[in-house]
Amino acid sequence: MGMVSNPASEAECIRRILAGERHLFHELIRPCERPIYFLLSSLLRNDTEAEDAAQETVIKVFRNLHLFRGDSQFRTWVLSIARNEGLGRLRKNETRREDSLDALTDGEAGDFTPAILTSWREVPTETLERQELGSLLRKAIEALPEIYRNVVLLRDIEEMDVRETAAVLGISEGAVKVRLHRARALLQRDLAPKLKAFAPKRGKLFGWAR
Amino acid sequence: MKIDCKHVWQHISAYIDGDVDAVLRAEIDRHLETCEICSAVLDSTRNVVVLMADDRVFELPAGFSDRLHARLDHDLALNEGS
Numbered sequence: 001m002g003m004v005s006n007p008a009s010e011a012e013c014i015r016r017i018l019a020g021e022r023h024l025f026h027e028l029i030r031p032c033e034r035p036i037y038f039l040l041s042s043l044l045r046n047d048t049e050a051e052d053a054a055q056e057t058v059i060k061v062f063r064n065l066h067l068f069r070g071d072s073q074f075r076t077w078v079l080s081i082a083r084n085e086g087l088g089r090l091r092k093n094e095t096r097r098e099d100s101l102d103a104l105t106d107g108e109a110g111d112f113t114p115a116i117l118t119s120w121r122e123v124p125t126e127t128l129e130r131q132e133l134g135s136l137l138r139k140a141i142e143a144l145p146e147i148y149r150n151v152v153l154l155r156d157i158e159e160m161d162v163r164e165t166a167a168v169l170g171i172s173e174g175a176v177k178v179r180l181h182r183a184r185a186l187l188q189r190d191l192a193p194k195l196k197a198f199a200p201k202r203g204k205l206f207g208w209a210r
Numbered sequence: 211m212k213i214d215c216k217h218v219w220q221h222i223s224a225y226i227d228g229d230v231d232a233v234l235r236a237e238i239d240r241h242l243e244t245c246e247i248c249s250a251v252l253d254s255t256r257n258v259v260v261l262m263a264d265d266r267v268f269e270l271p272a273g274f275s276d277r278l279h280a281r282l283d284h285d286l287a288l289n290e291g292s
C-alpha cells in the first residue's frame with residue numbers, strides 16, 4: 001500500500017483523540033485497515049471471522065490507544081494487536097487446522113525445486129480477469145503453511161519492510177528472509193504452471209519491466 | 211567462481227529484493243545471461259511477487275470499510291458518556 005503515514009502528524013492525531021476528538025480515530029486507523037484484514041484472514045482463513053476480528057481489533061486499538069508509547073510504528077503496534085486477536089480466536093477454535101505444526105522449521109534444509117517453464121515469461125495481467133487471478137493467488141497463498149503465509153502477506157502483499165515484518169510477527173529479520181524465500185519458491189512452483197495456462201487463450205501478452 | 215542453477219535458486223528471493231552483495235549479483239547476472247532455465251525461474255518468481263503487490267488482486271471485501279467505521283461509530287458513541 002502506498003499510504004505512508006507521517007509519524008509526527010500521527011502522534012499529533014493520537015494526542016488529539018486522547019484529548020477528546022474521538023472522531024479523528026476514523027482517519028488514524030484508515031491506513032491500517034487493509035493489513036489488519038489480510039493478516040487476520042491469513043491467520044483465520046475465514047472471511048467472515050476475519051472481518052469480525054478486524055472490527056474487534058480496531059475497537060481494541062481505540063480503547064487501548066493511551067497505551068501506545070510511540071517506540072514502534074503505530075501500524076506495527078496495531079498489527080501486533082490484530083495478530084493477538086487472531087491467535088486468541090485460533091486457540092478458542094478447537095477445529096482449527098494445526099498447520100503450523102506441519103510447517104518446516106527455519107533450521108531445516110528446504111530445497112525447493114522451482115517450476116521450470118521456459119515458455120512462460122510474461123503474465124498477461126491486463127487481459128486477466130482480476131477476480132480469476134485474485135482467486136488463483138489467494139488459493140495458492142492459503143495453501144502455504146502459516147509461517148510462510150504471514151510473511152508473504154506482510155512483505156509481498158502489504159509491502160512492509162523486513163524490519164517491520166519481523167516486529168509484527170515477533171521473529172528475527174533473518175527468519176523473515178528465509179521464510180519469504182521459501183514462500184516465494186512454493187508460490188512460483190504452484191502458480192507458474194497455472195498462470196501459464198492463461199496466456200494462450202487471452203491473446204495479447206504484456207511483458208514486465210525487468 | 212562459477213555458480214550453478216541450484217545456487218542461483220537459493221538466492222532468487224534476495225536477488226529480487228536487491229539483497230545480495232555486488233560479487234554475488236555479478237555472478238548471478240553472468241549465469242542468467244546463458245541459462246534460459248534460471249532466467250525463466252527468475253522472471254516467473256518476479257511475476258508472482260509483482261502480482262501479489264497489486265492492490266487490485268487483493269481487495270478488501272465489498273463494504274468492509276463502511277461496516278468497520280459504522281461499528282466504530284457505534285462504539286465511540288457508547289463510550290461517550292464514560
Ligand SMILES: [Zn+2]
Binds near residue numbers: 215248
Ligand atoms: Zn541456471
